[in-house]
Amino acid sequence: MYTLRQYAVRFHRRQPVAAGPFVEFASPKHHVCFSTTPLYASASNIISRVGIVGAGPSGFYVAKYLLKELGPGATVDVMDSLPTPFGLVRTGVAPDHPEVKAVQSDFEKVAGDPRFSFYGNVRVGYDVDVATLRSLYDVLVLAYGASEDRTLGIPGEDTLEGVVSARTFVNWYNGHPDYAQDAKLTGMLGEILAQASAQVAVLGQGNVALDCARVLAKRPADLETSDICEHALVVLRESKLAAVSVVGRRGHGQAAFTIKELRELSRIPGARLVVPPEEVARGLTEFTIAELAQSRPRKRLADLVASLPGPAVGGQAGEGGERVVALRFLLLPRAFLPDPRRPRRLGAVVFERARLELDGQGKRVVAVGTGETEELPCQLALRSIGYKSQPVDGLPFDNKKAVVPNRHGRVLEAASEEAVPVPGVYCTGWVKRGPSGIINTNIYDARETVAAIMEDAAQGKLPFSSSFSLLEVLAQAGRKKSEDVVSWEGYEKIDAWERRHGAARGKPREKVTDSHRLLEIARS
Amino acid sequence: MLQSAVRHVTVARNSIGFRKTCSLPALIQIPRILFHATARVAHGSGKDLKNAPRINLHWIGKKGEEFTTDGIVGESILEAAHRHEVELEGACEGVCACSTCHVILEEPVFESLEDPSEEEEDMLDQAFGLTPTSRLGCQVELSQDMNGLKIKLPSATRNFYIDGHVPKPH
Numbered sequence: 001m002y003t004l005r006q007y008a009v010r011f012h013r014r015q016p017v018a019a020g021p022f023v024e025f026a027s028p029k030h031h032v033c034f035s036t037t038p039l040y041a042s043a044s045n046i047i048s049r050v051g052i053v054g055a056g057p058s059g060f061y062v063a064k065y066l067l068k069e070l071g072p073g074a075t076v077d078v079m080d081s082l083p084t085p086f087g088l089v090r091t092g093v094a095p096d097h098p099e100v101k102a103v104q105s106d107f108e109k110v111a112g113d114p115r116f117s118f119y120g121n122v123r124v125g126y127d128v129d130v131a132t133l134r135s136l137y138d139v140l141v142l143a144y145g146a147s148e149d150r151t152l153g154i155p156g157e158d159t160l161e162g163v164v165s166a167r168t169f170v171n172w173y174n175g176h177p178d179y180a181q182d183a184k185l186t187g188m189l190g191e192i193l194a195q196a197s198a199q200v201a202v203l204g205q206g207n208v209a210l211d212c213a214r215v216l217a218k219r220p221a222d223l224e225t226s227d228i229c230e231h232a233l234v235v236l237r238e239s240k241l242a243a244v245s246v247v248g249r250r251g252h253g254q255a256a257f258t259i260k261e262l263r264e265l266s267r268i269p270g271a272r273l274v275v276p277p278e279e280v281a282r283g284l285t286e287f288t289i290a291e292l293a294q295s296r297p298r299k300r301l302a303d304l305v306a307s308l309p310g311p312a313v314g315g316q317a318g319e320g321g322e323r324v325v326a327l328r329f330l331l332l333p334r335a336f337l338p339d340p341r342r343p344r345r346l347g348a349v350v351f352e353r354a355r356l357e358l359d360g361q362g363k364r365v366v367a368v369g370t371g372e373t374e375e376l377p378c379q380l381a382l383r384s385i386g387y388k389s390q391p392v393d394g395l396p397f398d399n400k401k402a403v404v405p406n407r408h409g410r411v412l413e414a415a416s417e418e419a420v421p422v423p424g425v426y427c428t429g430w431v432k433r434g435p436s437g438i439i440n441t442n443i444y445d446a447r448e449t450v451a452a453i454m455e456d457a458a459q460g461k462l463p464f465s466s467s468f469s470l471l472e473v474l475a476q477a478g479r480k481k482s483e484d485v486v487s488w489e490g491y492e493k494i495d496a497w498e499r500r501h502g503a504a505r506g507k508p509r510e511k512v513t514d515s516h517r518l519l520e521i522a523r524s
Numbered sequence: 525m526l527q528s529a530v531r532h533v534t535v536a537r538n539s540i541g542f543r544k545t546c547s548l549p550a551l552i553q554i555p556r557i558l559f560h561a562t563a564r565v566a567h568g569s570g571k572d573l574k575n576a577p578r579i580n581l582h583w584i585g586k587k588g589e590e591f592t593t594d595g596i597v598g599e600s601i602l603e604a605a606h607r608h609e610v611e612l613e614g615a616c617e618g619v620c621a622c623s624t625c626h627v628i629l630e631e632p633v634f635e636s637l638e639d640p641s642e643e644e645e646d647m648l649d650q651a652f653g654l655t656p657t658s659r660l661g662c663q664v665e666l667s668q669d670m671n672g673l674k675i676k677l678p679s680a681t682r683n684f685y686i687d688g689h690v691p692k693p694h
């Protein structure tokens with residue numbers, strides 16, 4: 001929370017930077033000003049105010065690399081719709097992967113820069129619109145990620161209880177306030193998993209799918225020391241899950257998960273990872289073998305899949321308390337069927353068996369239905385076929401690719417080859433390239449976007465910004481009171497609270513999942 | 525899971541004395557790794573390298589620029605990079621879980637090193653621009669014999685993630 005004094009200091013600190021030469025630059029001829037005024041020709045002097053929408057990895061990496069380029073008088077404001085920063089590192093990355101979350105300490109260093117400010121609980125497009133933000137900042141960077149998911153479009157998907165997106169499930173166990181507080185969701189998951197020999201199907205074969213399978217298959221005792229939310233642990237402790245099937249459309253040569261995550265799944269105490277050998281055999285078509293020979297990562301991954309045991313002959317899933325995790329390949333989801341005894345609940349997924357073929361151009365391996373079907377009984381189906389970004393009012397959006405149209409991070413006026421850039425607006429991360437890739441990928445992405453920004457600054461292509469502060473503008477719009485905006489100091493209080501309460505339970509942190517409570521702690 | 529953590533603690537030494545990294549005391553200091561089957565610990569934690577001998581490291585940067593820094597025997601390539609603000613990320617803080625510290629070595633040196641562990645190989649598979657002589661900077665510890673070591677940072681060209689190997693785990 002900002003006190004009036006902090007706010008005044010922030011505001012005044014900006015004045016000398018924003019005033020003076022920049023008034024002149026407001027003229028449409030500012031290109032000329034730059035070339036004739038060598039004093040201001042350094043790109044780092046030109047940028048004085050940066051706004052970043054989204055405090056996930058991509059927003060933080062852009063802040064990190066920009067701060068290296070900018071002068072001492074510049075400011076970088078990072079806003080997020082959640083009261084807490086770090087995006088999917090907090091709400092996506094699995095609780096039992098603390099080493100992946102270590103990247104937060106790098107981001108904390110970025111936040112420690114005196115030029116950096118955090119504005120949590122500010123939803124762009126609702127609390128403040130993009131046009132206003134553009135007038136506030138010389139440089140506006142969109143890094144708002146992907147908060148929707150792709151759907152299958154098959155019968156039963158929207159109507160049956162028990163068909164849930166992996167995004168929902170992940171957000172639920174990771175304490176995203178919009179999901180963790182959903183009592184109906186918690187009740188439903190609890191009820192389904194507590195059924196004797198419960199079965200789950202995860203549709204999709206990326207790392208998110210493996211995360212879901214792992215969290216479900218692990219013994220609760222092995223999750224208790226992670227930062228998984230307590231409400232999720234309560235459900236998982238009661239779970240009588242027998243089997244999880246992780247089902248993909250194509251073969252093991254095309255699976256999107258990575259070897260580290262698969263190896264981990266193969267070594268879970270109390271669970272057995274299996275794969276039907278005939279599905280592996282059918283996936284090894286001539287072109288897949290040729291493809292595997294070209295790529296070391298794919299080859300190593302395919303070899304690991306092929307080395308996994310087959311399903312036990314005659315053995316029952318869940319025998320002796322051991323949970324079975326089955327990788328299944330070459331199955332196209334066709335329909336969700338109700339449980340005959342409880343028609344509103346999911347009872348099975350129907351798949352059509354597939355074979356691999358090359359597409360028309362002979363480049364991409366596609367799965368083609370064979371007409372043969374298989375019914376997989378399950379009470380919970382997690383749809384894990386990808387995230388999707390959403391448009392924000394006032395900015396162009398490429399509906400086909402579900403990204404903000406851009407060229408090297410410069411946002412374009414439309415999604416076409418010839419479109420021109422929108423001055424001063426950039427993007428990075430999932431909203432720029434689509435929802436794929438690891439945290440690492442955002443580093444390259446951010447570097448490219450920062451390079452574009454600095455190039456444009458050097459060429460005088462950035463618009464002029466006003467000297468109002470974000471808080472003033474929010475207050476004017478009347479959507480958000482300044483005491484409801486979480487500053488970095490506010491987040492530090494949340495962080496300390498969560499660590500303290502986590503330590504009492506032997507966890508790295510116990511996340512607060514109620515937005516009001518988060519704001520209260522930040523204000524305390 | 526403890527088993528797999530311990531498996532990687534063995535300090536192997538090959539014929540010319542390059543040491544595989546990871547030290548047991550470090551593992552004990554940070555109990556959180558025990559939560560996780562594959563976590564390893566940042567190198568150098570707790571090590572006193574003040575009086576350790578120094579060697580020269582020759583870097584080839586992302587744009588092909590060359591420069592030389594020192595390196596302290598006993599620290600990892602990543603730690604040397606961070607001491608000198610060389611542009612090498614270490615998102616997981618050196619526990620072999622992110623591949624952001626990917627570096628490319630010269631073949632003779634690469635060959636002379638102990639083989640990377642299975643975990644490092646798995647992470648390397650996610651690295652951009654993987655080459656046959658790629659290593660993770662946090663997993664290679666500097667030794668006296670490495671004086672003059674050439675370390676290439678994978679180039680980050682504009683369209684790197686479009687043209688290069690794109691891991692698509694999600």
Ligand SMILES: Cc1cc2nc3c(=O)[nH]c(=O)nc-3n(C[C@H](O)[C@H](O)[C@H](O)COP(=O)(O)OP(=O)(O)OC[C@H]3O[C@@H](n4cnc5c(N)ncnc54)[C@H](O)[C@@H]3O)c2cc1C
Pocket residue numbers: 053054055056057058059079080081082085086087088089091092093094097100122123124125143144145146147170207208211387392428429430431436437438439440442694
């Ligand atoms: C379930 C899951 C597990 C993953 N596990 C791993 C892993 O183990 N290792 C790994 O390397 N990568 C992992 N990833 C990938 C990694 O999380 C992403 O690459 C990365 O988070 C993308 O960064 P981003 O900043 O573009 O998006 P996000 O991380 O999604 O950040 C976007 C931020 O913008 C905010 N926002 C959204 N809309 C608005 C708005 N209108 N106004 C203001 N703010 C807004 C959101 O609240 C969010 O904080 C995982 C991804 C998922 C989904």
Ligand code: FES
Pocket residue numbers: 602613614615616617618619620621622623624625647660661662663
């Ligand atoms: S720093 Fe993460 S793998 Fe080396």
